[in-house]
Amino acid sequence: MRGPGTWWRGKSTPAKVETYTRASFHFFAVSELAGVGLPVIGRIGSWPGAVLMLLVCAHAATCMLTVSRAVDWVRGRREQPVRLMCALGAFTAAVAVTALGISEYGPKGDDIDSAAGSVFGVTMIFGMGIIALGLKARRQVYAVVAGFAAGAGLIVVALTRSPLGALATAAIVLLGGGFLAFTAVFSVWLLRSVYELDEAREARARLAVAEERLRFGRDLHDVMGRNLAVIALKSELAVQLARRGRPEAVEQMIEVQRIAQESQREVRDVVRGYREADLEVELVGARGVLTAAGITCEVTGEAAGLPVEVQSALAWVVREATTNVLRHGNAERCAVEIRVSEGRVVLKVENDGAAGASDGGGGSGLAGLRERLAAVDGTLEAGRAGEGMFRLVAEVPLTGAGVREVTV
Numbered sequence: 001m002r003g004p005g006t007w008w009r010g011k012s013t014p015a016k017v018e019t020y021t022r023a024s025f026h027f028f029a030v031s032e033l034a035g036v037g038l039p040v041i042g043r044i045g046s047w048p049g050a051v052l053m054l055l056v057c058a059h060a061a062t063c064m065l066t067v068s069r070a071v072d073w074v075r076g077r078r079e080q081p082v083r084l085m086c087a088l089g090a091f092t093a094a095v096a097v098t099a100l101g102i103s104e105y106g107p108k109g110d111d112i113d114s115a116a117g118s119v120f121g122v123t124m125i126f127g128m129g130i131i132a133l134g135l136k137a138r139r140q141v142y143a144v145v146a147g148f149a150a151g152a153g154l155i156v157v158a159l160t161r162s163p164l165g166a167l168a169t170a171a172i173v174l175l176g177g178g179f180l181a182f183t184a185v186f187s188v189w190l191l192r193s194v195y196e197l198d199e200a201r202e203a204r205a206r207l208a209v210a211e212e213r214l215r216f217g218r219d220l221h222d223v224m225g226r227n228l229a230v231i232a233l234k235s236e237l238a239v240q241l242a243r244r245g246r247p248e249a250v251e252q253m254i255e256v257q258r259i260a261q262e263s264q265r266e267v268r269d270v271v272r273g274y275r276e277a278d279l280e281v282e283l284v285g286a287r288g289v290l291t292a293a294g295i296t297c298e299v300t301g302e303a304a305g306l307p308v309e310v311q312s313a314l315a316w317v318v319r320e321a322t323t324n325v326l327r328h329g330n331a332e333r334c335a336v337e338i339r340v341s342e343g344r345v346v347l348k349v350e351n352d353g354a355a356g357a358s359d360g361g362g363g364s365g366l367a368g369l370r371e372r373l374a375a376v377d378g379t380l381e382a383g384r385a386g387e388g389m390f391r392l393v394a395e396v397p398l399t400g401a402g403v404r405e406v407t408v
Contacts, residue, residue, distance in 0.1 A: 009330055009353070009388065010330070011330065012198070012330065013194065013198070013330065014191075014194045014195045014198045017190065017191055017194045018071065018075065018191055018195075021071060021187045021190075021191050022067065022068065022071050024187070025063075025067040025071075025130060025133060025184070025187075026064055026067055028063065028126050028129065028130065028180075029060040029061075029063040029064045029067070029126070029130075030060070032056065032059070032060045032063070032122055032123070032126050033056060033057060033060040035122070036056055036115075036118050036119055036122045036123075039115060039118075048102045048112070049115075051098065051102070052098070052099060052102065052115070052116070052119050055094075055095045055098060055099075055119075056095070056119060056123070058091070059091060059092065059095050059123050059127070062084075062087070062088050062091055063088065063126060063127065063130045065084065066081060066084050066085060066088050066130050066131070066133070066134065067130055067133060069081035069084055069134070070085075070130070070133040070134030071133070071191075073134060074133075074134075074188050074191055074192065075191075075195070080134060080136070081134055082134075084134075085131045085134050085135075088127055088130065088131055089127065089131055089144075091127075092123050092124060092127030092128070092148075093151060093155075095119065095120075095123045096119075096120045096123055096124050096152065096155060097155055097159075099116040099117075099119040099120040099123070100116065100120050100155060100156065100159050100160075101159065102116050103116035103117060103120075104159050104160060120152075120169075121169075121172060121173065121176070124148055124152050124173050124177065125173060125176040125177045125180055126180065127148070128144060128145060128148040128173070128177035128180065128181060129177060129179075129180025129181050129183065129184050130180075130184070131144055132144060132145070132180070132181035132184040132185060133184040133187070133188060138185070141181050141184075141185055144181065145174065145177055145178050145181050146174075148173055148177055149170045149171075149173045149174035149177065150170065152166075152169050152170050152173040153166040153167060153169055153170030153173075154166070156169045156170075216270070219270050220267070220270055223263070223266045223267060223270055224263060224266075224267065227259050227260075227262065227263040227266070228263070230259055231256050231259050231260060231263075234252050234253075234255055234256045234259070235252075235253075235256055237252050238252035238253045238256065278311060278312075278315055279303040279306065279311040279312075279314050279315040279318065279338075280303045280304070280311075281315070282315040282316075282318040282319050282322075283299050283303065283318060283336065283338075285322075286299070286318050286319070286321075286322040286336065287299050287336075289322060289326070290322065290325065290326070290334050294332075295325065295331050295332060295333065295334055295351075296332065296333045296334070297333075297334045297335075297336070298333075298334075298335045298336070299335075299336045299337075300335075300336070300337045300338070301336075301337055301338025301339055302338065303338060306345060306398070307398070309376050310345055310376060310396045310398060313372050313373050313375070313376050313378055313394075313396055314338075314345065314347045314394060314396060316368075316369060316372050317347055317349070317369055317372075317373070317380070317392070317394045318336065318347070318349070320365045320366070320368070320369050321336075321349040321392050323365070324365065324392075325349075325351050325353060330353045331351040331352050331353025332352055332353070333351065333352050334349070334350070334351040334352075335348075335349070335350045335351070336348070336349050337349075337350075340398060343397065343398055344395050344396065344397055344398055345395070345396045345397075345398045346393065346394070346395050347393070347394045347395075347396075348391065348392070348393050348394075349391070349392045349393075350385060350389060350390070350391045350392075351389070351390055352388050352389055352390075353388070353390065354384055354385075354388050354389055354390035366380065366382055369394070373394060373396065376396050376397070377396070377397050378394060378395055378396035378397070379394070379395050380392070380393070380394050380395075381393045381394075
């Protein structure tokens with residue numbers, strides 16, 4: 001059974017930031033209900049308290065709905081909730097006017113004035129901040145903050161005839177609402193930046209793959225282009241000589257055969273160079289990529305002196321393991337170890353981002369690694385290794401001297 005910790009660890013970093021943003025602004029609505037709405041009944045009682053309680057509950061629910069729609073808009077999942085934000089603004093003004101009206105014309109008492117004032121200030125500030133969550137430009141945010149502050153002052157001066165009280169109220173709403181609006185703007189910027197960085201990382205990986213494909217295509221064209229042109233030319237010459245009954249046609253076809261065989265050898269060399277990977281290069285690259293992603297990576301062992309076939313097979317294991325750590329988990333630490341034990345080279349990759357991950361039995365990546373290792377009589381084991389840990393172990397037979405274990 002998956003617990004809350006597993007659910008959280010199974011999310012990517014951008015998804016965590018989005019969840020945190022949603023939860024934070026939903027908490028404002030919950031705190032409005034718990035900190036202002038519920039005490040109203042105890043302080044005021046009778047029908048004025050019930051009215052304010054219902055209004056605060058409805059306002060909190062509208063705020064929650066606006067938060068959800070605004071975050072979805074930030075993520076590009078829906079259109080900007082303009083009507084909902086306008087409705088929230090109008091509803092906020094209505095609650096504020098009602099609270100102030102009850103304070104002025106309703107039952108008298110310090111508790112009533114305090115409760116109504118709390119409802120007035122909190123709904124104005126929270127309503128303003130949550131509306132800012134769904135705005136595009138800073139000018140719009142400034143306009144909303146200034147408008148709410150000015151509106152609060154006008155409401156107070158209209159109902160109480162107190163310019164000093166209106167000025168104080170406008171200043172409080174301006175400062176409180178401005179801070180909450182700044183928080184909303186910063187949260188939207190952070191959320192967008194995290195997703196853009198994640199998309200940039202994926203784009204960089206795709207570009208690296210595309211660049212490698214272009215390199216392979218360019219190398220293959222350089223090898224085959226000239227040879228195929230020569231083969232076509234000599235074949236045409238042999239046809240012309242054969243039609244004339246000239247014995248040189250046989251020599252030309254022998255030359256065509258030689259060039260074709262040479263082309264096969266060169267193509268095999270290109271493909272071999274494309275498929276073979278260098279273990280030391282992959283270890284350095286894995287540490288650099290993981291460190292750039294905020295994952296502590298420790299590499300122990302030495303790859304020097306290993307046969308080329310062994311290095312190539314284990315390099316692909318490092319490459320695939322690094323990809324899995326970045327894509328399928330949310331690791332904070334990764335350890336890579338290379339050692340020689342009883343005539344076998346053992347490569348172990350372990351990370352702490354296994355929450356929600358499978359036990360490693362399936363997947364085309366691991367299946368491809370098993371095929372590569374099988375070509376050099378190697379084996380691969382992958383699966384959980386304790387709470388939140390995932391371990392991948394590759395073993396390849398080795399003949400000759402072992403390597404000494406050092407820290408890279």
